[in-house]
Amino acid sequence: xxxxxxxxxxxxxxxxxxxxxxxxxxxxxxxxxxxxxxxxxxxxxxxxxxxxxxxxxxxx
Amino acid sequence: xxxxxxxxxxxxxxxxxxxxxxxxxxxxxxxxxxxxxxxxxxxxxxxxxxxxxxxxxxxxxxxxxxxxxxxxxxxxxxxxxxxxxxxxxxxxxxxxxxxxxxxxxxxxxxxxxxxxxxxxxxxxxxxxxxxxxxxxxxxxxxxxxxxxxxxxxxxxxxxxxxxxxxxxxxxxxxxxxxxxxxxxxxxxxxxxxxxxxxxxxxxxxxxxxxxxxxxxxxxxxxxxxxxxxxxxxxxxxxxxxxxxxxxxxxxxxxxxxxxxxxxxxxxxxxxxxxxxxxxxxxxxxxxxxxxxxxxxxxxxxxxxxxxxxxxxxxxxxxxxxxxxxxxxxxxxxxxxxxxxxxxxxxxxxxxxxxxxxxxxxxxxxxxxxxxxxxxxxxxxxxxxxxxxxxxxxxxxxxxxxxxxxxxxxxxxxxxxxxxxxxxxxxxxxxxxxxxxxxxxxxxxxxxxxxxxxxxxxxxxxxxxxxxxxxxxx
Numbered sequence: 188x189x190x191x192x193x194x195x196x197x198x199x200x201x202x203x204x205x206x207x208x209x210x211x212x213x214x215x216x217x218x219x220x221x222x223x224x225x226x227x228x229x230x231x232x233x234x235x236x237x238x239x240x241x242x243x244x245x246x247x
Numbered sequence: 248x249x250x251x252x253x254x255x256x257x258x259x260x261x262x263x264x265x266x267x268x269x270x271x272x273x274x275x276x277x278x279x280x281x282x283x284x285x286x287x288x289x290x291x292x293x294x295x296x297x298x299x300x301x302x303x304x305x306x307x308x309x310x311x312x313x314x315x316x317x318x319x320x321x322x323x324x325x326x327x328x329x330x331x332x333x334x335x336x337x338x339x340x341x342x343x344x345x346x347x348x349x350x351x352x353x354x355x356x357x358x359x360x361x362x363x364x365x366x367x368x369x370x371x372x373x374x375x376x377x378x379x380x381x382x383x384x385x386x387x388x389x390x391x392x393x394x395x396x397x398x399x400x401x402x403x404x405x406x407x408x409x410x411x412x413x414x415x416x417x418x419x420x421x422x423x424x425x426x427x428x429x430x431x432x433x434x435x436x437x438x439x440x441x442x443x444x445x446x447x448x449x450x451x452x453x454x455x456x457x458x459x460x461x462x463x464x465x466x467x468x469x470x471x472x473x474x475x476x477x478x479x480x481x482x483x484x485x486x487x488x489x490x491x492x493x494x495x496x497x498x499x500x501x502x503x504x505x506x507x508x509x510x511x512x513x514x515x516x517x518x519x520x521x522x523x524x525x526x527x528x529x530x531x532x533x534x535x536x537x538x539x540x541x542x543x544x545x546x547x548x549x550x551x552x553x554x555x556x557x558x559x560x561x562x563x564x565x566x567x568x569x570x571x572x573x574x575x576x577x578x579x580x581x582x583x584x585x586x587x588x589x590x591x592x593x594x595x596x597x598x599x600x601x602x603x604x605x606x607x608x609x610x611x612x613x614x615x616x617x618x619x620x621x622x623x624x625x626x627x628x629x630x631x632x633x634x635x636x637x638x639x640x641x642x643x644x645x646x647x648x649x650x651x652x653x654x655x656x657x658x659x660x661x662x663x664x665x666x667x668x669x670x671x672x673x674x675x676x677x678x679x680x681x682x683x684x685x686x687x688x689x690x691x692x693x694x695x696x697x698x699x700x701x702x703x704x705x706x707x708x709x710x711x712x713x714x715x716x717x718x719x720x
Contacts, residue, residue: 200433203551207437211444220441221549224434228551231430240422 189238196234202227266335266501273502278511281499284428286487286519287435289372289560290365292540293608294486295527300388300538301474301609302467305458311476312524315483316516320509322484322491323500326623328509330630331500338497339577342622345629346654347643354622354658355574361489361615362571363591366564367598370409371605373560374401376541376553385539386602388468393600402599409561410592413568414585424562432518434555438547439526442533462532472675481677482609483520488616488680493623538606568592613676620680621661624687625654632692638699653694661687 206223209215298308334341343351375385383397393399412420443449448457459465467473490496491512500509530543537543540560544552572588579587598604604611633640643651665683668674 200430203430204433204437207440211440211449213444213449217441217445218549220437221551224437224548224551228430228434228554232426235426235430236423239426 192234192237195230196238199227199230199232199234202230264340271502272504274504275508275511278500278503278508279514280425280428282512282515283432283518284425284515285563286515287428287431287523287559288519288563289369289540289556290563290608290612291435291519291523292372292527292530292544292556292559293368293538293605294612295524295529296531296538296543297606297609298474298479298524299463299528299531300468300536301471301478302465303463303474303479304465305455305463307465307474307476308463308479308525308528311479312483312521314476315480316513316520318480318484319487319491319516319520320513323496323512324507324509326627327491327494327496328500328503328506330494330626331497331509332503332506334497334630335501336497337501338495338626341494341497341626344641344644345625346622346651347649349650350643350655350658352578353655354619355578357618359571359574359591361618362567362574363595364598364604364611365615366409366567366571366595367601368604368608368611369560369564369567370402370406370596370599371560371602372540373409373557373564374398374405374541374599375539376544376556376560377401377405379541379545379553385542386606388538388606389470390606391601391603394602398602399600403596405561406592406596406599409564410568410589410596412561413565413572413592414588420562420565424566427558427562431555431559432522434544434548434551435523435526438544438552438555439529442530442547445533446529462529468536478675478677481680482613483516485616485677485680486520486612489619489623491623492680492684493616493619494626495619495623497626564595568595571595610676613680617665617676617679617683618662620683621658621687622654624661624684625657625691628688628691632688633695636692636696638695642695642699651698653691653698656694657687657691660690 202223204227206215206220210217210220303311330341336344339351339355342354346354378385378397378401381397381401383401384395386394386398393402443454446457446461448454465473485492500506503509527540527543530547531538534543534546537546540556541553544556546552548555568588568591571591572584575591576582576584576587629640629642639645642648642653661683664686665679668679668682669676
């Protein structure tokens with residue numbers, strides 16, 4: 188289950204950043220990139236909190 | 248709920264007045280992640296555009312950021328981290344041992360005020376994004392005062408939410424910030440790449456040519472001073488001066504197994520203060536010189552960009568308000584922490600009404616580091632030099648003095664000297680940190696010699712460079 192969540196999170200990050208490279212290369216419209224970025228953002232935030240924060244951070 | 252909150256707050260106070268035990272030390276991964284996350288903040292959306300507005304040239308920007316960030320990393324690794332892993336004390340306790348509790352209270356008030364203004368700028372950054380769906384008129388470069396009722400209401404709403412969360416859910420927000428960090432970094436990269444074609448950058452080959460002609464042109468906006476390589480380098484070096492040279496990160500790096508972990512700050516510097524500042528500068532140029540973070544992020548990344556600006560401001564304003572509350576609470580411990588945080592949140596929100604805090608962010612960040620820097624110099628000298636001169640380290644704790652006059656005079660005189668250089672010699676605020684550090688160091692040595700000679704002290708073994716150098720960790 189955790190692996191699937193991580194995979195979805197990773198896909199979310201890819202959808203956040205890869206479309207911008209396609210816009211840069213002239214292969215995608217800016218508005219479509221914005222939509223894909225939003226979907227990627229939602230995928231990330233709905234999955235990442237379930238597997239991140241397992242390691243302790245140094246306290247201030 | 249109340250019990251849980253008390254437990255949370257108590258856990259943050261852990262080891263505040265004793266060295267960190269070996270069993271609580273952290274590996275390098277914790278520091279790499281923390282620095283990367285902490286230095287991709289809402290203010291990064293403002294600093295990049297302000298470099299553009301100040302007319303820095305492309306080569307000055309890139310070289311200045313490289314040099315300045317490298318110096319910042321070295322400051323963390325060579326000044327702050329070695330003391331942190333030898334003493335393993337918080338900044339506040341280390342200072343209290345040197346300066347006495349009254350002077351530390353003064354330091355805490357100044358620190359809390361600075362935190363309030365810093366958090367205020369972050370609230371204002373978030374408000375520029377929250378206002379977009381309501382079509383609120385955003386402040387522009389020349390607005391120092393609130394420009395509309397809509398702006399005040401937006402800031403007030405953001406401030407209320409952030410303050411409430413700072414009171415109720417600090418730890419959850421801290422965890423949430425960790426989740427946001429990798430995504431935020433990618434939003435900066437993606438937003439910049441997406442708008443490059445609009446500026447005429449169609450391949451990496453013509454990036455430099457267009458960057459010089461359309462982004463970092465070397466021509467400042469009207470009414471703004473021209474920035475050079477030195478401005479960029481010193482700003483990048485001293486943007487976190489309070490943390491490295493000012494020693495605030497003693498509180499964090501005391502958890503490090505080795506002093507070399509200070510180099511992990513490289514992640515924060517080269518992701519947050521190199522990549523993100525360059526990216527936000529590109530966004531500003533693509534938005535025809537607009538500097539309001541919300542609109543420029545929406546322009547390039549749509550709703551995801553707006554979310555990024557809100558989260559970037561929110562996740563960094565929250566711990567800042569919380570830390571300001573802690574600093575004030577240490578002075579008035581009888582007042583409940585939630586009341587103090589509420590008061591701090593109110594001051595912060597009022598500060599955020601004024602767009603000047605965002606539009607003059609570079610000056611404020613430089614001032615913030617400068618004001619706290621002398622205390623870092625005092626700690627450094629007290630740790631390494633004072634014992635070698637036959638004087639006593641941790642003078643206040645050794646003599647049970649609540650107020651170390653040598654430290655107080657050093658702090659105030661250094662700031663007056665820097666003010667003098669700024670007002671009467673015309674030295675820019677970005678350049679004052681370096682001479683200021685040497686002045687503070689020399690003054691503290693001279694004042695300690697004069698002050699300690701007059702006072703009878705009881706012999707006592709305490710933490711100092713000489714005693715601690717013999718201890719293996």
